[in-house]
Amino acid sequence: MEKTLVVKNLALAFHQERRPVTILAGVEFEISSGETLALVGESGSGKTLTALSIVKLLPPQARLETGEVRLNGQSLTSLSEREMENIRGRQVGLVFQEPSAYLNPVFTIGNQIEEAIKSSLSRKEKKERVAQMLAEVGLDEKHYWHYPHQLSGGMQQRALIAMALINHPSLLIADEPTTSLDVTTAVQIISLIKTLIKKHHLALLFISHDIALAHYFADRMAVMYAGRLVEIGPTRTVFNSPRHPYTESLIACLPEKYKPGEKIRAIPGTVPDFANLPSGCPFHPRCHRRMERCFREEPEMFPVASALVRCFLYGNSVATEPGN
Amino acid sequence: MRRFWQRLWKKSKPAGVALIVLFLLYATALLANFLSPYPYERQFREYSLCPPTRIHFIDSQGRFHLRPFVYGITVVNPAFKRYREDHTRLYPIKFFAEGRRRILGVEPPGKIFLLGTDLHGRDIFSRILHGARISLSIGLIGVSISFLLGLIIGGVSGYFGGRLDTVLMRLVEIIMTFPSFYLLLALRASFKPNISSLQLYLLIVIIMSLIGWASLARIIRGMVLSLKEEEFVMASRSLGLSTFRIITRHILPNTFSYTVTALTLSIPGYILGESTLSLLGLGIQEPYPSWGNMLSICVGNLRILTLAPWMLTPGLCIFVTVMCFNFLGDGLREVMDPRNW
Numbered sequence: 001m002e003k004t005l006v007v008k009n010l011a012l013a014f015h016q017e018r019r020p021v022t023i024l025a026g027v028e029f030e031i032s033s034g035e036t037l038a039l040v041g042e043s044g045s046g047k048t049l050t051a052l053s054i055v056k057l058l059p060p061q062a063r064l065e066t067g068e069v070r071l072n073g074q075s076l077t078s079l080s081e082r083e084m085e086n087i088r089g090r091q092v093g094l095v096f097q098e099p100s101a102y103l104n105p106v107f108t109i110g111n112q113i114e115e116a117i118k119s120s121l122s123r124k125e126k127k128e129r130v131a132q133m134l135a136e137v138g139l140d141e142k143h144y145w146h147y148p149h150q151l152s153g154g155m156q157q158r159a160l161i162a163m164a165l166i167n168h169p170s171l172l173i174a175d176e177p178t179t180s181l182d183v184t185t186a187v188q189i190i191s192l193i194k195t196l197i198k199k200h201h202l203a204l205l206f207i208s209h210d211i212a213l214a215h216y217f218a219d220r221m222a223v224m225y226a227g228r229l230v231e232i233g234p235t236r237t238v239f240n241s242p243r244h245p246y247t248e249s250l251i252a253c254l255p256e257k258y259k260p261g262e263k264i265r266a267i268p269g270t271v272p273d274f275a276n277l278p279s280g281c282p283f284h285p286r287c288h289r290r291m292e293r294c295f296r297e298e299p300e301m302f303p304v305a306s307a308l309v310r311c312f313l314y315g316n317s318v319a320t321e322p323g324n
Numbered sequence: 325m326r327r328f329w330q331r332l333w334k335k336s337k338p339a340g341v342a343l344i345v346l347f348l349l350y351a352t353a354l355l356a357n358f359l360s361p362y363p364y365e366r367q368f369r370e371y372s373l374c375p376p377t378r379i380h381f382i383d384s385q386g387r388f389h390l391r392p393f394v395y396g397i398t399v400v401n402p403a404f405k406r407y408r409e410d411h412t413r414l415y416p417i418k419f420f421a422e423g424r425r426r427i428l429g430v431e432p433p434g435k436i437f438l439l440g441t442d443l444h445g446r447d448i449f450s451r452i453l454h455g456a457r458i459s460l461s462i463g464l465i466g467v468s469i470s471f472l473l474g475l476i477i478g479g480v481s482g483y484f485g486g487r488l489d490t491v492l493m494r495l496v497e498i499i500m501t502f503p504s505f506y507l508l509l510a511l512r513a514s515f516k517p518n519i520s521s522l523q524l525y526l527l528i529v530i531i532m533s534l535i536g537w538a539s540l541a542r543i544i545r546g547m548v549l550s551l552k553e554e555e556f557v558m559a560s561r562s563l564g565l566s567t568f569r570i571i572t573r574h575i576l577p578n579t580f581s582y583t584v585t586a587l588t589l590s591i592p593g594y595i596l597g598e599s600t601l602s603l604l605g606l607g608i609q610e611p612y613p614s615w616g617n618m619l620s621i622c623v624g625n626l627r628i629l630t631l632a633p634w635m636l637t638p639g640l641c642i643f644v645t646v647m648c649f650n651f652l653g654d655g656l657r658e659v660m661d662p663r664n665w
Contacts, residue, residue, distance in 0.1 A: 057561055088564030096562075101555035106577050106662055115573065116563045147662040163563060 002073045003030040004170050004203035005054070010067035012046075012053055012227075014274075021275050023049055023062070024227045028301075031203040033170065038206045038214030038235070040250070041224035044271045047207045050224070051173045054205075055092050056084050072170055090118050093164030095193075097176040099156035103148035109159045110134075110144030116163045133162045138192060154185035158192065165196065172197065173205045178213070190217060211250050215239045223247045226272055226282040233307025243309040245289045281311070289313065331659045339655020342648035349645060353456035360450035361429045361436050365611040368435065368445035371397065373405040373632045376440040384411040391416045394436050405631060440634035443621060452638055455613035458525060460645065462598045463591035466529045470536035471587055475579075477537065478544025479571050483552055493545065499538040507535060508597070512606045521612045528607065532597050540586060547579045554578075581660035588653035592646035599642060615642050 012024040024046050031037045039047045052058050054069050056076065069076045071091055079087065088094075096102045104112055113130045121129065131141055137158040148156055157177060164172060174193060178186035194217055197204050208214045214221055215235055222232040223246065231244040242248040249267045251257070258264055269286040272278055278285050284294040293312055301308040302315030333340040352359055368374075379392045396413030400406035415434025419427055430436045438449040481492040511531050519527075551557065552575060560574050595615075601607035602616030603623060610617065615638035622628055622635050629636070 055562060057558065085564045085566055088562055090564060094559075094562035096555065096559065098555060102559040104556040104560070104574050104578070106580070115560075115565070118564065149662070160559070163559075 003032045003070075004035075004072060005031045005205070006068075006070040007050075007054065008068045008070075010050070010053060010069070011065040012049060012058070013063055013065050014061050015063055016061050019275075020063075022065075022227070022277075023274055024053070026301075027067070027224075027227075027229055029222055029229065029232060031171070031205060033203050034197065034201045035220065036197065036204040036206055036218045038208060038218030038221045039224060040208055040211045040214050040221060042271050043209060045224045046227040047209075047224055048175055049227075051094070051175050051205060051207055054173065055088050055094065056081075057088075086118075089116060089164075089169070090167045091169050092171045092173060093167070093169040095157070095160050095164050095172065095174040095177045097179050099153055099160050099180070100148060102160055103156055105148055107147070108144065109139075109146050109148065109151065113159065113163050113166055116166050118167050129166065130162075133166050136165075136196070137162045138188075152185075153181050154188060157181065157185075157189050161189075161192065161196070165200070165202075168200060169202070171203045171205065173207070175207045176209065177206075179209075186213075211239070211247075212254050212256065223250070226277060227274065228282065228310060229301070229308075230283065230310045231307060232301075233305070237305055237307050241305075243304050243307060243314060244311050245287045245313075246283050249286075249288070328659065332655055335658040336651070336655035338651040339659075342651035342655070345644065346648045346652065349456060349641075349648075350460055352453055353460050356450075356453035356457060357425065358427055360447070360453045361426060361438070362447045362450045364446065364451045364454040364613050366446060366450075368441065368447075370399060370402070370445065371407070371435060371437070371441055372443055372445040373628070373635075374407050374435075374437055374441040374445070375632070376634055377435065377437045378409070379417065383414060389416070391418075393417060394430055394434060396433070397435055439637050440632060442618070442632075442635060443628070448618070448634060448637060451613040451618060452615070452641060455615045455618055455638060456641070458608055458612075458614040459595050459598060459616065459642065462525070462529055462532075463594040463649075466533040466536065466594040467587055467591050469529070469533035470540065470590075471583065473533070473537035474540030474544055475576055475583065478541035479548050479576050481541065482545040482548025483567070483571050483575065485549075489545070493542070496538045496542050499535060500542075502535065504532075504535040505597075505600070508532065508601065509604075509606065512601065521608055524608060528598055528601060529594075532594055536590065536593070540583070540590075543586075544576075544579055544583070547582065548575055551575050551578050581657060584660050585653045585657040588649050588656060591649045595642060595645060615639075 007027060007029050010024055010027040011022065013020040013022045027050055029037060039050060041047050049058070049062070053064055054076070064077070067077070071087065076084070076087060103109070107115075110130055113133060114126050117126050117129060130144065134141060134143060139155060139158050139162070143151065143155065143159070148159075151159065177193065178189050181189060190213070193204070196202065206214060206218055218235050220233065221235045221238045223230050223238065223244065225246050231238055231242070231247045238247060239251065242251055252265055253267065255264060267286055272282055272285070280296050281287070281294040281298055284290045287294065291312060299310050299312045299315070301310050304314045332343065374397060377394050377397070379394060381392055382388050383393070393414050393416040395409040395411055396415065398408050398410045400408050413434070415430040417428065417430055417436065421429035421431050437447050439452065440448050442448055442451070477492055481489045508531055512527070515527065557570060557574060560570050565573070598607055598614060599616030599619065602614055603620040605620060608614040608617050618638040619636070
């Protein structure tokens with residue numbers, strides 16, 4: 001069966017000043033209908049850019065170098081901007097991080113959802129569709145007439161979800177949809193998204209920096225570091241037995257793993273600057289299991305159990321002894 | 325509409341009052357033919373500079389009349405424009421006294437000059453009503469042309485940026501360097517002095533609005549420049565809306581709390597511009613009245629001012645209209661932004 005979304009060997013570079021700066025390299029994943037893939041990584045690892053390059057909503061200086069994106073069997077890579085307008089909203093819905101900023105402050109919620117409808121319906125039919133959608137995301141009918149600032153963050157996010165899903169797309173991209181919300185609202189939004197995917201058989205690309213949250217509801221998980229996928233596989237495999245040292249350290253950072261009073265072990269160092277990535281494996285300066293080889297060569301994805309891991313620990317059996 | 329009114333009234337009482345006054349003014353301008361007692365060009369030569377006719381309920385014998393009436397006017401001294409009420413002749417004010425076309429009047433030979441007459445003996449009240457058509461519409465039409473241009477050019481320039489933006493903004497700067505009033509004079513001078521009033525009217529509107537859009541386009545461009553970086557623009561792009569729709573439906577409406585205010589505040593400029601031109605004798609030509617050319621007779625004529633101060637009522641009308649638009653603009657500023665409710 002054809003997967004809903006196939007991303008193949010995606011590479012993206014920023015063309016600023018003289019030298020192009022590579023941001024994404026070799027990003028590959030697939031999502032089938034009804035499946036949730038969580039894209040996890042620190043801020044600045046290229047998660048959002050990955051999502052935006054799928055729908056080609058990139059900042060002007062960014063350019064796709066290689067790679068292909070296929071949505072429901074159709075290649076999006078060669079489509080013109082006009083054709084992409086047709087895809088966006090109709091086949092892909094996007095939900096963003098800061099709901100208050102993504103709603104137009106001068107229009108009512110109902111107006112904006114109605115505006116998003118792409119099929120030609122009569123006014124009355126549109127209204128009905130919006131009312132139905134509002135109910136589906138758990139908003140009251142009266143919110144049709146409300147302005148964004150009159151709604152709480154959680155309700156705003158519900159409205160955005162309604163906008164993203166009004167045309168019944170087959171793929172939903174949720175870019176940290178709960179980051180700006182408090183914990184209880186976040187849980188409500190997550191469970192809402194969960195029910196909606198189940199109901200509409202949506203493929204979901206869930207982007208988050210919170211690996212625990214991703215673990216809670218993704219079927220598969222992809223971990224990203226410095227614009228590269230470092231590990232991808234079924235959530236349970238990745239979360240319970242992380243193979244890549246980065247994934248391992250990310251999970252080790254979760255506060256839940258510590259007793260009260262115990263000091264949390266953060267990953268030393270920071271995410272590297274894309275303009276001067278370290279040589280070899282970009283993670284090696286922060287890696288606790290680096291080998292001599294990591295300084296020189298960049299690893300490929302190696303299959304381990306049901307996952308793929310980008311680390312020399314698991315392939316190219318030249319020097320497999322972990323060193324310091 | 326009702327909601328809008330409630331909000332306006334809640335936010336600013338002066339703006340509410342101003343809106344009502346403006347509504348009445350425009351209504352009278354529309355119904356000028358019907359409401360005015362006389363045609364605007366009708367001259368009563370023997371009654372030149374006649375003071376406003378007083379309306380009475382009680383006659384010289386002390387009897388009360390339910391129907392208001394005016395006395396006949398006797399000319400005391402035609403050279404010095406002295407008039408006296410003739411208490412022997414009594415003309416009740418009637419509906420449709422002069423045929424079916426005019427609601428209010430007195431039977432001839434009675435005269436009713438509610439605001440007096442001008443040098444040629446024309447009824448100023450009738451002329452003000454007719455003049456309102458020009459003075460009030462010139463602002464609306466002019467403003468709509470210049471705002472259409474300003475919104476489109478500013479929006480496009482700000483959204484697309486790049487070379488287009490550079491070209492358009494240099495054009496704006498060139499236009500803004502023209503001293504607009506002298507440009508108006510120069511352009512007016514380049515046309516024949518005897519063109520018809522309608523052509524002249526259109527000419528004035530077009531010239532003024534073709535100058536007026538520049539500063540607006542500039543401000544709109546600045547606003548669009550910052551608005552297009554807002555996340556909701558990204559959101560509408562992610563919904564697959566076309567660029568045209570994004571500009572017109574999402575970006576420009578966000579500038580409305582500014583533009584609507586600027587719009588109401590620039591209408592007085594047009595009214596005053598037309599008045600100034602007419603004042604200099606370059607605007608709407610006699611016999612057709614506009615508030616400006618009615619005032620122009622008074623300029624530099626102290627004798628008229630002391631003898632017939634009622635000739636200044638068009639000035640009062642301009643004053644009231646301009647004030648109303650200013651109050652309304654201030655009120656709208658508050659109302660147009662939903663975040664202020």
